[in-house]
Amino acid sequence: MKAEAAQNKEAKENDRSAGEDTEKPNIVYIVLDDSGFSDLASYGSEMKTPNLDKLAENGLRYNNSHVTPVCSPTRAALLTGRNPHSAGMATVANFDMGPEYPNKRGRIKPEAGTVAEVLKENGYNTYALGKWHLAPSHQATPAGPYENWPLAKGFDRFYGFLEDSSDQYKPELVQDNSFIETPDDENYHFSEDLVDQANQYVTDHASVNPDKPFFMYLAFGAQHQPVQVPKKYIDMYKGVYDKGWDEIRKERFERQKELGIIPENTGLPPLNPGVKPWDQLTKEEKNAFIRFQETYAGFMTHTDEQIGRLIDNLERVGELEDTMIVFLSDNGASSMGKDTGSINHTLAYNDIKESLDDIAKNTKYIGSDKTKAEFPQGWAQVSGTPYRLYKSTMYNAGIKSPLIVYYPKGMKEEARGEVRSQFVHAIDVTPTVYELAGIKLPTEIKGVEQMPLHGESFADTFNDGGAETRKTQFFENNGQRAIYHDGWKAIGLHSPAQGQDFTLDKWELYHVAEDASETKDLAGAQPEKLKELQDLFEEEAGKYNVFPMSFIMGDGFLSIPKDSLRAKNSFTFYQGMSRLPEGASPFLINRSYSITVPIKRDKKDEGVLLALGSTESGYTLYIKNNRLVYEYNRGNKVYKIESRQKVPSGPSTITYKFDHTGQHKGTGTLYLNGEKVGEAAIEETHKFKLSFEGLDIGKDSNYPVSPAYVKQRDFEFTGEIEKVVYQIQQ
Structure with missing residues (x-):
């Protein structure tokens, strides 16, 4: 391999013309999702991550690197070099809060051009793969509309998914500007597919156009729920986690000190609220929780293996030495699994508690396509070692990320493998790239005047452990806020009881230069320093479009702006339509509505008329054994209505009506040619989100909503569907 790589590197250098592009490095951003600060071996973990460790050994690790506490804002910051509020992405892209909140429209503003747009104008080919989550759902x-999809934001090619998370075995795939079917392969895994595609892009580029540099944005769905990975990777960790989260956390903490990842004087905070000591758990709890963590660890090792495949291919085609690789996670580990863990992420997103009995019965399926798993918060705290709390919070466990920069041409040999402790933030990465590539930010992109960069290059730290970086950075997400300045940090805590009144926030103060794990709140002892930081937050927030703030959690899913296609009251769909993702489907939560389907059939025709969702949740309307059936799967209960009469041959009009009778409940009724043929009370519907799989017309692709047709692939309707009409009452 090494000999082949050396020959290919020499051939590439001979092939390249003497143009200016030859001096510009290839750039690769690798982003993990919901992975905590301590999850890599090079940051203290017991997990096997040899390929990322190799990048760290031959590059630099940053132990004071920051992101935002949730995914979309970090990605916007990384790709634009601007603060996410100014760029229009103050919270996750699922939440488009409408024109009243211009900083929360779920999209990157045109005046905050992406690194792909800028590099493309400077001779780069640009490739994006994996999670996008930078367009409104x-x-x-x-x-479309396509103006916020990757190709409209500067990428030549895209392969991945558009929303916040993806099933690893049956993702809702997009290639360039088209939805495509999941490959029909029982051994398929999305992370492997991503790197297959990435390697194809690299190989084609190096073979056909080696004189141009390239930019690649590789954003894995890992480690976000659902945590799914082949069993052999789970089995690698048999016995490793039997000692429990208390011991594993202590071991990581000590290892971090040995590695120089945390200062020697760092304290280990107590267990987070709601996390029981391991020795207080029952045997049943321990068995389930061990399997969750074995799966998470196997998922991490599997992801690292895919990253290794990309690195090997870059080396094989002679591109590795000319490539700068930046690795990070978008935020800290998620606590959405709560105290028991989760095997159904629709329930988790709807804040519906799952029973330990259900989890215990399905423990052996964790990691497979039969569960959509998320580990319990005790393991999430381990991921964030040595910090407090989790993703979505302003504590360091939410906003500090591992950052590895590999760039052999820009680093002296003696610097490689070192740890850097300067403050850096996701907004600083792209300005660093521009400096290294000798690129000046254009004043306009596509005729739109560009806002200045907010981040600053940290290229000087590559060879100087004492190089200065900037001193100040604010943080805000869904009403929670913080400000960092010169080794100090103030955190403003907002509670649901306060509504939108942010004047009642409780503030804490930490000297993080001396107390990295935020164990000593100095707000009472140093009120003047706290006031200084509060005033600085107001100044920064005013400068970077933080206001107006809003306190939203799951209810952000309920915001349907009037200027969106989803705001309509009537929808007409036709047989043959591509699957429509749930976040763009007719909005039915807490509303009365009807679905009308004119059909033609003979007595043998059957199948799905429409279906939204998967085995974990959703609804389906189908004909089987000449009966009309509607099912609503909440995730922990299924409501089923079957017609009393048979569906006749010839033309018929099928109607399902839901009459909303109270908060998250109602009555479902089936009609056949205007005659009521079935009815049932549906006592519990979803609060925020129906499913993570979209709407099919005339079939139920990917995961089936109903077990009644699980053995019949897609259960495609064999008759004719004229159309499917949704009518929704506000």
Whole structure:
């Protein structure tokens, strides 16, 4: 391999013309999702991550690197070099809060051009793979609008998914500007597919156009729920986690000190609220929780293996030495699994508690396509070692990320493998790239005047452990806020009881230069320092479009702006339509509505008329054994209505009506040619989100909503569907 790589590198250098592009490095951003500060071996973990460790050994690790506490804002910051509020992405892209909140429209503003747009104008080919999550969910449709999709934001090619998370075995795939079917392969895994595609892009580029540099944005769905990975990777960790989260956390903490990842004087905070000591758990709890963590660890090792495949291919085609690789996670580990863990992420997103009995019965399936798993918060705290709390919070466990920069041409040999402790933030990465590539930010992109960069290059730290970086950075997400300045940090805590009144926030103060794990709140002892930081937050927030703030959690899913396609009261769909993602489907939560389907059939025709969702949740309307059936799967209960009469041959009009009778409940009724043929009370519907799989017309692809047709692939309707009409009452 090494000999082949050396020959290919020499051939590439001979092939390249003497143009200016030859001096510009290839750039690769690798982003993990919901992975905590301590999850890599090079940051203290017991997990096997040899390929990322190799990048760290031959590059630099940053132990004071920051992101935002949730995914979309970090990605916007990384790709634009601007603070996410100014760029229009103050919270996750699922939440488009409408024109009243211009900083929360779920999209990157045109005046905050992406690194792909800038590099493309400077001779780069640009490739994006994996998670996008930078377009409003209501725009993630097979018919657009496309202006916030990757190709409209500067990428030549895209292969991945558009929303916040993806099933690893049956993802809702997009290639360039088209939805495509999941490959029909029982051994398929999305992370492997991503790197297959990435390697194809690299190989084609190096073979056909080696005189141009390239930029690649590789954003894995890992480690976000659902945590799914082949069993052999789970089995690698048999016995490793039997000692429990208390011991594993202590071991990581000590290892971090040995590695120089945390200062010697760092304290280990007590267990987070709601996390029981391991020795207080029952045997049943321990068995389930061990399997969750074995799966998470196997998922991490599997992801690292895919990253290794990309690195090997870069070396094989002679591109590795000319490539700068930046690795990070978008935020800290998620606590959405709560105290028991989760095997159904629709329930988790709807804040519906799962029973330990259900989890215990399904423990052996964790990691497979039969569960959509998320580990319990005790393991999430381990991921964030040595810090407090989790993703979505302003404590360091939410906003500190591992950062590895590999760039052999820009680092002296003696610097490689070192740890850097300067403050850096996701907004600083792209300005660093521009400096190294000798690129000046254009004043306009596509005729739109560009806002200045907010981040600053940290290229000087590559060879100087004492190089200065900037001193100040604010943080805000969904009403929670913080400000860092010169080794101090103030955190403003907002509670649901306060509504939108942010004047009642409780503030804490930490001298993080001396107390990295935020164990000593100095707000009472140093009120003047706290006031200084509070005033600085107001100044920074005013400068970077933080206001207006809003306190939203799951209810952000309920915001349907009037200028979106989803705001309509009537929808007409036709047989043959590509699957429509749930976030762009007709909005039915807490509303009365009807679905009308004119059909033609003979007595043998059957199948799905429409279906939204998967085995974990959703609804389906189908004909089987000449009966009309509607099912609503909440995730922990299924409501089923079957017609009393048979569906006749010839033309018929099928109607399902839901009459909303109270908060998250109602009555479902089936009609056949205007005659009521079935009815049932549906006592519990979803609060925020129906499913993570979209709407099919005339079939139920990917995971089936109903077990009644699980053995019949897609259960495609064999008759004719004229159309499917949704009518929704506000």
